[in-house]
Amino acid sequence: MSTLRHVLEVIDLLEDPRVDGFRVASWFKSKGFSDVEVVVDKLEGSGGRTDFVKIVVPGSRGKRVGGSAPTLGVIGRLGGIGARPSLIGMVSDADGAIVALAVAYKIAEMRARGEVLPGDVIITTHVCPNAPIKSYKPVPMMDSPVGIFELLRREVDPEMDAILSVDATKANLVVKHSGFAITPTVKEGWILKVSPDLINIYIRVTGEPPVIVPITMQDILPFSTTVYHINSIMQPWIYTDAPVVGVAITTRMVVPGSATGATNIWSLEQATRFIVEVAKDYTTGKARFYDEEEFKEIIRIHGSIKDILRRGTS
Helix, strand or coil: CCCHHHHHHHHHHHHCCCCCHHHHHHHHHHCCCCCCEEEEEEEEECCEEEEEEEEEECCCCCHHHCCCCCCEEEEECCCCCEECCCCCCEEHHHHHHHHHHHHHHHHHHHHHCCCCCCCCEEEEEEECCECCEECCCCCCEECCCCCHHHHHHHHCCCCCCEEEEEEECCCCCCCCCCEEEECCCEECCEECCCCHHHHHHHHHHHCCCCCECCCCHHHHCCCCCCCCCCCCCCHHHHHCCCCEEEEEEECCCCCCCCCECCCCHHHHHHHHHHHHHHHHHHHCCCCCCCCHHHHHHHHHHHCCCHHHHCCCCC
16 A cells, blocks of 8 residues: 555645645545545634644444444644745645645545445644744744644544544654654553554554654643643643544654755655554554553552643643
8 A cells, every 4th residue: 555646646735835724625625535524614813824624534334424433533733834935835844734634635535445444534634834933942843823722622523532643753852763753652641651553553564663752741741831842743632531642753863843845755655654554453443542451550540640731721
């Protein structure tokens, strides 16, 4: 299976400086995918406008048809796909949106060809070609024209039983690998062990040893807690009790989120293919994001910490 064509077509779509969420919806409609829902909401914020995009690809036994197969959520996290007029062209931070939309495209195409996943897949992201740049260390990062908590509340759908959060994770000094990496599972504020099932999928997709992002407690605190965060990749956990795993697009050297010319199609294709494989295994019940019995034991002995760690959100 390849997702290269899907990634390339999505990049071409998003590179247009006139792109917005409604153009993305029209593009999906032009593909002729029946039963695939695409919803766009225009959002205005202090920094300008962005368009929230939600795509639902129904499964054969998913909730949309009254079934019980689990629903996978895929969130494309980013500040913006471009920083116009300050910078010309697509920026590195666009990776989350590219992968999320390429996943939606591939799974919708599979459905149209008769290979229907058992469970629904819900993909959310936002499209902003004119996002602001924010001062940050070690390098500047992209900001969003709309507040992060407003975006997160929309990106996290209550029907999602497990979530993959995709984000460009290149502006740091702790995960230095050209490709993509995954995080440990975060559930209800607890950083759990890395899912063995997701490790196995990583290995079969890449043919390489798994690369793990060493997230810390600081990384999962709300952005309203003004301490260092590697990025916003783990923030979706704040609005769900579902397990969340980050899919980080990574580089060997530090690359700012505002860098242009930094779109690595091979890294994006591997990440897209990984997520499609997770969708297949998760919605068929072959893959788990966490060990339910171990989590019950953690809660039994140590109790819930989610309310404490969610302080400061709105």
